[in-house]
Amino acid sequence: MIGVAYETFLLGRRAFLRWARVPGNWISTLFFPLIQLVLFSQLFKDIIQLPGFKESSYLAYLAPGQIVFAVFLGVSWVGINLLMDYHNGYLDKLRVTPINRISILFGEMVPLFVTCAMMAAVILVTSLALGASLVTGIPGALGILALSGLFGIAWAGTSFVPALITKNEQAAGSLSLLFFPLAFMSTAFVPVERMPGWLQVVNNWNPISYVIEAQRALMSTGFDAGLIGKALLAMAILFIVTQAATIWAFRRLTA
Amino acid sequence: MVTETQQRLDETHAAAAPVIEVRELVKVYKGGTRAVDGVSFTVAEGEFFGFLGPNGAGKTTTIRILATLLRPTSGSAKVSGIDVLAHPGEVRREVGFAMQTVAVDPLATGRENLELIGRLRRVPASELQGRIDELLVLMKLTESQKKVVGTYSGGMKRRLDLATALLHRPKVLFLDEPTEGLDPQSRNALWEELESVNRSGTTMFLTTHYMEEADRLCKRIAIVDEGKIVVEGTPAELKRTVGNDVVELQLEADSPNELERQRSGIGRMLEGFEPVAEIKSSPAGVQLYVSDAAAAIPELVRRLDGDGIRIGALTMHQPSLDDVFMRYTGKTIREEQANVHFTGWY
Structure with missing residues (x-):
């Protein structure tokens, strides 16, 4: 256990530095949600008058969705890093050392908490600068970042599994695109009351919406234990399913 | 008693055990390629x-x-006794x-x-x-x-x-x-x-x-x-098994048939010429294993004059590991290189 933790720390630090040293990684990830935040909050400003919105402005409604959206985008390609190590021999180099092989996977997963929280922070700060409010203050902000980090780890499996199974960068990239509609079908853009009936049903099973709702409460209404609990539960289920699949695919690759 | 002696023998062996010990190693990849086909060796x-x-x-x-x-797929391998x-x-x-x-x-x-x-x-x-x-x-x-x-x-x-x-x-x-x-x-x-x-x-x-x-x-x-x-x-031992100097004759021929005709012509013409120990065909001609090649070449060339033998180039050298490879497999290492293929982990 201590061995795995130490190895995960060493490999996680490498993964973090690899991310941080290529600014293109986070610039390209943040570009899309930032544009959506700035543009949509102006373009659809008047949508807030429709019934179902409880916030003071569409910007306040949109911000939590874009935070989660940034995390969603940020982890959509992370499986490819492991694939690159597989193809260039680095994974073999690690496999020849006497470490626990699961540390290699954890070393990719754990730093996602930090990188996702950092990307979430950029969107959060931007939306506050644009005029969104944060009623829960610093503790609420930390809560938002923590939820974002956890969501990043739980969602990353959707990138790891296609990458590890196909062993092909392009295939992995296009397979993770299949998850895109889920982000648009969430409550990132409109509340559930404004959705057609069938979408409301889908939304009940969409983990992304639960994370967004908990964060939205932290920004505009206050600490809501019920919503935070639901978000944690949704992420726990997501985590168990995606991690089980990821560990299976990883073991298969490195047997 | 016998088992006890045997056991003691085994222990003595273990003490002087080689660092790498490979026995009858076989690896067959999915799809049937026998990449390793019964390899055994030890390294001290x-x-x-x-x-x-x-x-x-x-x-x-x-x-x-x-x-x-x-x-x-089968066989055993020990490294450092493990x-x-x-x-x-x-x-x-x-x-x-x-x-x-x-x-x-x-x-x-x-x-x-x-x-x-x-x-x-x-x-x-x-x-x-x-x-x-x-x-x-x-x-x-x-x-x-x-x-x-x-x-x-x-x-x-x-x-x-x-x-x-x-x-x-x-x-x-x-x-x-x-x-x-x-x-x-x-x-x-x-x-x-x-x-x-x-x-x-x-x-x-x-x-x-x-x-x-x-x-x-x-x-x-x-x-x-x-x-x-x-x-x-050892490299020296292996080269000694080739023994003689290697004389390589490149032949000028317009077709494979013509090349083959010249090869058999050379075989006939050098029959009974003592310094030539062995003749093998090489991709562009023939390879002769000749004792004291420097002295034998003038006579060798004289003998090959005529019968449509067209020698494009003649080179001679001391045996190399490539000649050893050629002698034991009938191929050169270089011509075998085309087929690079990494099969992955499975």
């Missing part, structure tokens, strides 16, 4: 042993099995492996690359920095240690990769085509570094398709082809 402590053969001969597969990256199948984790502690594809992290500096592998291998913190300095000097990387590896030349990456394999002072170092893709100058430099690693007591197991490399570095080699060891011995 401190030895520099090499597998020489063309690409696709099963060299990489063998070395990956020994380094615990691949499971054999079974690679039963205790792969312990084998990993004893060995270093520099792979054919240089595996270094391009976004980290040279020193960071070494620190990470050193810590993962649990080199004690009190020794690690000193050990890294030592290896940077050995691999002539001290000045570039703080540069990101993505900026290194091919030779520097190779040397860094080799350094990461040496951090924990492995008993055995596996080298898979260590100078592949290097220019002659870097190759020579790397050979010197490998020799000094071996001098410090590390047992070396190398695969290569460069005869000069095997000749220069290895005290003992096994020539491999199509998954089998064809012959094994």
Whole structure:
């Protein structure tokens, strides 16, 4: 256990530095949600008058969705890093050392908490600068970042599994695109009351919406234990399913 | 009583056990390719042993099995007395492996690359920095240690990769085509570094398709082809089995039939000419094994005058490992290189 933790720390630090040293990684990830935040909050400003919105402005409604959206985008390609190590021999180099092989996977997963929280922070700060409010203050902000980090780890499996199974960068990239509609079908853009009936049903099973709702409460209404609990539960289920699949695919690759 | 004596004998054997011990190793990939087809050999402590053969001969597969990256279909392999199948984790502690594809992290500096592998291998913190300095000097990387590896030349990456394999002072170092893709100058430099690693007591197991490399570095080699060891011995011994000087005749012919006609013509015309011990066909003509070739060539050329034999070029040389390979397999290593194929882990 201590061995795995130490190895995960060493490999996680490498993964973090690899991310941080290529600014293109986070610039390209943040570009899309930032544009959506700035543009949509102006373009659809008047949508807030429709019934179902409880916030003071569409910007306040949109911000939590874009935070989660940034995390969603940020982890959509992370499986490819492991694939690159597989193809260039680095994974073999690690496999020849006497470490626990699961540390290699954890070393990719754990730093996602930090990188996702950092990307979430950029969107959060931007939306506050644009005029969104944060009623829960610093503790609420930390809560938002923590939820974002956890969501990043739980969602990353959707990138790891296609990458590890196909062993092909392009295939992995296009397979993770299949998850895109889920982000648009969430409550990132409109509340559930404004959705057609069938979408409301889908939304009940969409983990992304639960994370967004908990964060939205932290920004505009206050600490809501019920919503935070639901978000944690949704992420726990997501985590168990995606991690089980990821560990299976990883073991298969490195047997 | 018998069993007791037997047991004592076994113990004596164990004490003098070789560092690498491979018995009847077989690897069949999915799809039926027999990459390794019943290979057995042993390597003694401190030895520099090499597998020489063309690409696709099963060299990489063998070395990956020994380094615990691949499971054999059957047979057994022990490294440092430890079974690679039963205790792969312990084998990993004893060995270093520099792979054919240089595996270094391009976004980290040279020193960071070494620190990470050193810590993962649990080199004690009190020794690690000193050990890294030592290896940077050995691999002539001290000045570039703080540069990101993505900026290194091919030779520097190779040397860094080799350094990461040496951090924990492995008993055995596996080298898979260590100078592949290097220019002659870097190759020579790397050979010197490998020799000094071996001098410090590390047992070396190398695969290569460069005869000069095997000749220069290895005290003992096994020539491999199509998954089998064809012959094994010291380079000098193997060359002695070829015995004579090698005279290569390149023939000018417009068609394969014509080439074949000239070959059999040569066979007939040299019948009973004593210095010629053996005639073999080579891709562009024939290869003659001739004793004291320098003295025999004038008469040899005279005999081949006529009957439409058109000699385009005549070269002679002392036997090389390529001639050894040719003698035992009927092929040259070079013509076999076309078929490069990495089959992955399965």
